[in-house]
Amino acid sequence: MPILAHEPSLYPSDLFQRPAPAQSGSRWWALHTKPRQEKCLARYLHQAGTPFYLPLVPKRRVQNGRKLESHIPLFTSYVFLLGTEEQRLDCLSTNRVTQVIEVIEQGQLLTDLAQIQRLIEANAPLTLEQRIEAGQRVRVKSGSLMGLEGMVLARRKESRLLVAVQFLQQGVSVEVDDFTLEPLD
Numbered sequence: 001m002p003i004l005a006h007e008p009s010l011y012p013s014d015l016f017q018r019p020a021p022a023q024s025g026s027r028w029w030a031l032h033t034k035p036r037q038e039k040c041l042a043r044y045l046h047q048a049g050t051p052f053y054l055p056l057v058p059k060r061r062v063q064n065g066r067k068l069e070s071h072i073p074l075f076t077s078y079v080f081l082l083g084t085e086e087q088r089l090d091c092l093s094t095n096r097v098t099q100v101i102e103v104i105e106q107g108q109l110l111t112d113l114a115q116i117q118r119l120i121e122a123n124a125p126l127t128l129e130q131r132i133e134a135g136q137r138v139r140v141k142s143g144s145l146m147g148l149e150g151m152v153l154a155r156r157k158e159s160r161l162l163v164a165v166q167f168l169q170q171g172v173s174v175e176v177d178d179f180t181l182e183p184l185d
Helices: 038-048 085-092 106-121
Strands: 027-033 056-063 066-073 078-083 097-102 127-130 137-140 149-155 158-165 170-175 181-183
Touching (some): 027 085, 027 106, 038 085, 078 085
Antiparallel strands (some): 027 097, 137 181
8 A cells, every 4th residue: 555646756657768858958957955855846836737757666565564655756855947047946936946957968868868767667686886887888688677787796696787878877777587688898
């Protein structure tokens, strides 16, 4: 039983299939929010019709014998805005944003966020990874995650594929079989 109904974490729903940001006059911004304000800011952006992405993952727990499910931000205190300068300033006026971080590599961030969304949609069990280390880059060559690119991590005798948001130096990992991976040159 969910505590609250699942709220939109992506607006519009075709955000990652839209034309390149430069063509629409918009650009990606990383909004660093005050603690526990990510969903409030996302609600505000959704009501304003401003494109945004807040990666949310389900968290399940048992309390007093009841199974509870909530959706928590994957990247604590970050909401990604695809907007104009005016929309960026509007976000600052909400008093929920502590810092707006300019994204230099617009294409790379778009690719990274689209891959994170694909993993979330696949209901893969994700593990948050902090401070990405250098490693071998790979592509998944078969299965439901085919085409995803990332870095291999070896942890506790299992192979994990790390899909990162390079801009934040954070990412998520998912367990994969070695035979589904091919190295990138």
